[in-house]
């Protein structure tokens with residue numbers, strides 16, 4: 001179904017609407033010219049109104065939250081999944097094939113079932129769907145996303161990291177076997193569920209590295225770096241360390257790269273300028289300008305800066321996104337737009353919120 005083929009609005013459901021990515025998807029889709037929200041699901045909050053769960057979204061006439069068991073799949077053309085890992089695959093497997101799926105969880109991102117089982121604590125239960133899924137890093141997979149029924153949106157850290165690295169790896173400008181990624185995220189990246197490390201007293205006024213060199217986004221980044229470098233995934237290992245930062249949203253990655261012979265930071269900048277020219281949501285900053293999370297807050301934008309390193313033969317690429325927009329719900333809507341033949345930017349045009 002394309003928007004040009006029918007004037008009817010696309011009927012969209014959000015599974016996991018009571019979570020943070022679900023709330024952000026609701027906020028963005030409320031302004032989407034071609035989408036009507038017809039189904040919202042929750043687990044513990046099933047039966048509650050949107051106003052009860054998210055007071056800031058009250059008064060927009062959204063449907064109440066229902067459990068997945070009570071969902072009417074005939075009421076939707078597409079579902080956005082903001083569900084925990086493992087849960088999505090079970091639920092999606094029961095859906096009619098006519099419903100398109102934009103998944104924000106990690107269930108369909110990893111192509112190798114063994115790697116999935118190793119990092120996500122068990123066998124995948126919907127391998128046929130995993131094979132069908134297209135990796136939804138829109139800027140790099142646009143053509144495949146257009147034709148997909150099931151899109152697996154990248155994790156928030158991989159989104160920023162891969163936008164910053166894949167064009168350089170593909171062009172042979174940096175060594176794919178020497179990538180160090182120093183990543184920071186706002187606390188909403190951990191979801192709305194109660195967790196000790198995201199309590200105000202534990203996350204506030206401090207900076208905490210976690211999952212040091214053992215985060216499940218490392219194999220996802222390695223999968224894509226390997227693909228774009230023409231290597232086997234098993235041969236690529238990246239150094240990836242995430243940090244929790246006391247801010248509600250935003251994400252920034254500082255990527256330390258080794259330049260290929262005779263290449264300079266200026267070559268990296270030229271590659272980005274060529275590659276991302278005309279991209280509606282990726283902005284390569286002018287030399288010297290420093291990416292900050294404040295530049296992208298509330299928007300679907302990704303800003304990138306390239307810097308010389310004092311160590312000869314090395315450079316730094318810094319990228320910032322909003323984890324709840326480009327890092328999840330915004331990118332998911334960008335993908336949905338392509339899947340339905342809409343303007344890629346529909347519903348996503350808002351400028352960043354500052355201060």
Ligand SMILES: NC(=O)C1=CN([C@@H]2O[C@H](COP(=O)(O)OP(=O)(O)OC[C@H]3O[C@@H](n4cnc5c(N)ncnc54)[C@H](OP(=O)(O)O)[C@@H]3O)[C@@H](O)[C@H]2O)C=CC1
Nearest residue numbers: 016018019020021042043044045082083105189191192328
């Ligand atoms: N937060 C972020 O920045 C990003 C998150 N993601 C991924 O997106 C997904 C959603 O994340 P987020 O919104 O932060 O998570 P939240 O924890 O905030 O929300 C999870 C949602 O799933 C529902 N849910 C939980 N268990 C079940 C179940 N067994 N059956 C049906 N529904 C269930 C919850 O319902 P209820 O509240 O009623 O219990 C809630 O609506 C996760 O896979 C996450 O890793 C990806 C990129 C970025």
Ligand SMILES: CC(=O)N[C@@H](CCC(=O)OP(=O)(O)O)C(=O)O
Nearest residue numbers: 105106155156157185186189190
């Ligand atoms: C701050 C924080 O806790 N962030 C989450 C990443 C959220 C996300 O993008 O990832 P997934 O969809 O892969 O879960 C984490 O590190 O687990």
